[in-house]
Amino acid sequence: MRGQVVAELSVVPIGTGDAGISRYVAACVEVLEGRKDLSYRLTPMGTVVEGPLGKVLEVAGQMHEVPFGKGASRVITTLKIDERRDKRMTMASKVESVRKLRPSVRT
Amino acid sequence: MRGQVVAELSVVPIGTGDAGISRYVAACVEVLEGRKDLSYRLTPMGTVVEGPLGKVLEVAGQMHEVPFGKGASRVITTLKIDERRDKRMTMASKVESVRKLRPSVRT
Amino acid sequence: MRGQVVAELSVVPIGTGDAGISRYVAACVEVLEGRKDLSYRLTPMGTVVEGPLGKVLEVAGQMHEVPFGKGASRVITTLKIDERRDKRMTMASKVESVRKLRPSVRT
Amino acid sequence: MRGQVVAELSVVPIGTGDAGISRYVAACVEVLEGRKDLSYRLTPMGTVVEGPLGKVLEVAGQMHEVPFGKGASRVITTLKIDERRDKRMTMASKVESVRKLRPSVRT
Numbered sequence: 001m002r003g004q005v006v007a008e009l010s011v012v013p014i015g016t017g018d019a020g021i022s023r024y025v026a027a028c029v030e031v032l033e034g035r036k037d038l039s040y041r042l043t044p045m046g047t048v049v050e051g052p053l054g055k056v057l058e059v060a061g062q063m064h065e066v067p068f069g070k071g072a073s074r075v076i077t078t079l080k081i082d083e084r085r086d087k088r089m090t091m092a093s094k095v096e097s098v099r100k101l102r103p104s105v106r107t
Numbered sequence: 108m109r110g111q112v113v114a115e116l117s118v119v120p121i122g123t124g125d126a127g128i129s130r131y132v133a134a135c136v137e138v139l140e141g142r143k144d145l146s147y148r149l150t151p152m153g154t155v156v157e158g159p160l161g162k163v164l165e166v167a168g169q170m171h172e173v174p175f176g177k178g179a180s181r182v183i184t185t186l187k188i189d190e191r192r193d194k195r196m197t198m199a200s201k202v203e204s205v206r207k208l209r210p211s212v213r214t
Numbered sequence: 215m216r217g218q219v220v221a222e223l224s225v226v227p228i229g230t231g232d233a234g235i236s237r238y239v240a241a242c243v244e245v246l247e248g249r250k251d252l253s254y255r256l257t258p259m260g261t262v263v264e265g266p267l268g269k270v271l272e273v274a275g276q277m278h279e280v281p282f283g284k285g286a287s288r289v290i291t292t293l294k295i296d297e298r299r300d301k302r303m304t305m306a307s308k309v310e311s312v313r314k315l316r317p318s319v320r321t
Numbered sequence: 322m323r324g325q326v327v328a329e330l331s332v333v334p335i336g337t338g339d340a341g342i343s344r345y346v347a348a349c350v351e352v353l354e355g356r357k358d359l360s361y362r363l364t365p366m367g368t369v370v371e372g373p374l375g376k377v378l379e380v381a382g383q384m385h386e387v388p389f390g391k392g393a394s395r396v397i398t399t400l401k402i403d404e405r406r407d408k409r410m411t412m413a414s415k416v417e418s419v420r421k422l423r424p425s426v427r428t
Binding site: 160184191 | 267268287
């Protein structure tokens with residue numbers, strides 16, 4: 001499963017004058033919806049993405065660009081990449097392996 | 108809503124000799140299940156927590172301790188806290204505000 | 215060395231109307247200077263802190279509060295805690311152990 | 322200064338059987354030393370990098386690969402990108418703008 005990763009992305013505009021940032025997040029999600037090579041899922045604290053490392057890095061660059069296009073002059077983007085090569089790991093399998101050990105877990 | 112935060116926690120043991128860490132994550136979730144003062148939700152990349160800041164910091168310290176109790180000799184814990192005081196913000200409202208703008212978003 | 219950690223803290227106000235945030239960072243540093251129980255060092259991307267876990271969590275809560283006191287209505291604080299119990303680990307020793315292997319490293 | 326960013330990178334191997342990871346970090350630094358298009362500086366909690374966004378994403382992918390080449394079967398890489406387009410921002414200027422406000426700051 002070389003190069004297949006699970007990652008989390010968070011893109012935050014700074015200094016916009018509005019504490020709400022959902023319109024920027026919604027525009028970032030639009031970038032992900034346009035890609036057939038990546039799966040994603042929005043969480044309350046970021047976006048989890050699954051796919052080849054190169055594609056994840058590419059989309060990180062694209063999503064980082066989005067708030068600038070909407071008028072922001074500063075953007076902080078955080079990307080956390082988790083890759084395992086001894087066995088297949090996916091967004092679903094990561095949660096499932098915890099649920100097997102603790103069925104009561106809320107997801 | 109002073110002091111009410113949405114946060115994300117990730118606890119990772121280092122040097123355990125096993126690339127799988129779900130048994131540590133499951134034990135961390137057990138800490139959260141024991142608390143009446145916090146809501147949580149496991150995601151593929153961490154655990155989202157909602158509650159008063161002081162309680163979130165307290166549980167972060169407790170979860171950081173868990174892998175040591177299971178034999179780990181090094182632990183890296185990441186905590187991201189998001190707090191808004193001009194209006195009420197929850198795990199649910201953060202996702203909902205994006206969905207309003209982009210109903211097709213996957214969650 | 216139970217409970218002695220090296221950590222990194224980053225406190226970012228959202229929606230302030232100004233892309234520069236150094237006055238908030240300077241005020242957060244003031245909190246650290248007032249503590250005798252913690253060492254710190256400012257880097258271009260955050261503040262590295264060293265001390266007992268409980269004190270680090272306490273100061274994280276204090277620093278998270280700072281931008282609200284200066285008018286921000288939303289704050290995102292990131293805390294990464296690294297703790298090792300099989301041997302003593304400090305801010306200095308972490309860098310030194312890399313320098314031993316690669317003396318040309320820039321710090 | 323479009324596309325010129327200050328970033329922080331952290332690459333952590335999981336499950337290696339050794340709580341020490343400096344040999345992996347040293348090998349990641351080697352990647353940075355080979356690049357003329359990026360500046361870097363090692364801190365106790367990561368590596369701060371400065372350069373064009375595309376180059377930073379490229380080197381993030383290269384550094385993420387390093388521990389696999391040294392036998393790790395799982396790697397977690399964290400990248401935080403800070404970009405400002407209304408004025409020039411560098412590793413040095415970020416620290417300097419805080420020092421101007423608080424000359425006693427330790428760096």
